[in-house]
Amino acid sequence: MSFLYPFLNFLQPGVFWPALAPYRPMLVATVIAVLFELIRTRPGDAELRRRFFLHPAFIWLGVFVVVQVISVYYGGVRGMLEELDFWDVYLLFVAASLLSIHDARSLRRYVWGMMLGSAVVVAFGLYAVAVNLPTLAGGRAGAYGMYENHNDYTFIIIMVLPFAYLFLRLARTRLAKLLLLALVVACMVGVVLSLSRGGILALVLEGALILGLTTTGKRRVLAIVVLALIGSVAVIHQFTAREENQRGLYTEADAANSRYELWRAARSMIVARPILGIGSRRFKEFSQDYGEISHDNRGKVAHNTYMEVAADTGILGFGSFMLMLRGIFRSVRGVRLGDARGDGLVEIRLATFISLCAIMFRSLLDAKVYDWSYYVLAVLAIATSILASRAAAHGEATEQQPAAPSEPPRRPVVSARPMVYRQR
Secondary structure (H helix, E strand, O other): OOOHHHHHHHHOHHHHOHHHHHHOHHHHHHHHHHHHHHHOOOOOHHHHHHHHHOOHHHHHHHHHHHHHHHOOHHHHHHHHHHHHHHHHHHHHHHHHHHHOOOOHHHHHHHHHHHHHHHHHHHHHHHHHHHOOOOOOHHHOOOOOHHHOOHHHHHHHHHHHHHHHHHHHHOOOOHHHHHHHHHHHHHHHHHHHHHOOHHHHHHHHHHHHHHHHHHOOHHHHHHHHHHHHHHHHHHHHHHHHHHHHHOOOOOOHHHHHHHHHHHHHHHHHHHHHOOOOOOOOOOHHHHHHHOOOOOHHHOOOOOOOHHHHHHHHHHHHHHHHHHHHHHHHHHHHOOOOHHHOOOOOHHHHHHHHHHHHHHHHHHOOOOOOOOOHHHHHHHHHHHHHHHHHHHHHHHHHHHHHOOOOOOOOOOOOOOOOOOHHHHHO
């Protein structure tokens, strides 16, 4: 279950096979996963789960979800229940994921499930460009479901890339290494084909973090210099290609003005309703009431996750969201690849740190608080930090355990019988 559950979540079976959508396959999968893990509880799981669910990141996630529901109080009980129906899936996802993780081995399986599920989405985006699917806006790479939009498509790429790269160290078979290498290449190609300007900037930042934290000495300096040269060319190419792609329709200047317009409206919302905001996911609906919004920008998100969270749910929503991210960040910071012991915990923690930094940067240029990346990174940060501390405590206990007293050497037994008896 630790592999299958994240794989299905990122595959999005209800979208990939629309005939399954009425049956809410992921809700069914979540219920099955929870029941399965509760039935097969192992010794020591109770204490591990207690520590999982008392982690600050999980607690603040719960608070964040509650604030989302309360923020639409003006819609009555029905409106609050509808909001709960939207947001509870994230809390249930994190809870079910943590229940499926028992040790470092199950955690590695979980990451593999996440990577392969994401690989399907990334590959579909490349396929869509190759056959020029009509669903692509302007021919820019995008996948389906949550990642149909070309900007949203880059979120899953930025999330999964560090894990694919660092798991190359853990792969033992040639097939596994080929799959990971293919995913790394597909991620980079996917960002380029998406023509997302924010996506390419986040990709270059993420590449710098990967090389800076996985290399040392002269190799690090050389790698950063090479990345700076290649990254500069890639960014210039992306901006030029996007300008050419929307020539006469939506220029770079239009994009900048559009964002400023939406950000001003978000600021007005925050000033007008500082505590609970205008209501969860209501920015698109009410933005024109708080600023001069041009026709093309009506119904759009704020293009900045933090500003939209603050506008939608005020100080309470923004504070709980940032405290959740703080809990994730504190759990994975300061990890050194040289401390790896072969169980994958260090690699996963480092990949989580890199992915979190890149996603937080990407969130400055697009509004996507409901993206799965925040919540899967919460799972990985909680699980790796608790498992690492348990392993460290077990190691210290083993070292401090007094050694069993060694028995003194036995003296050779001397027979009291006269030598003459040995001659008989």
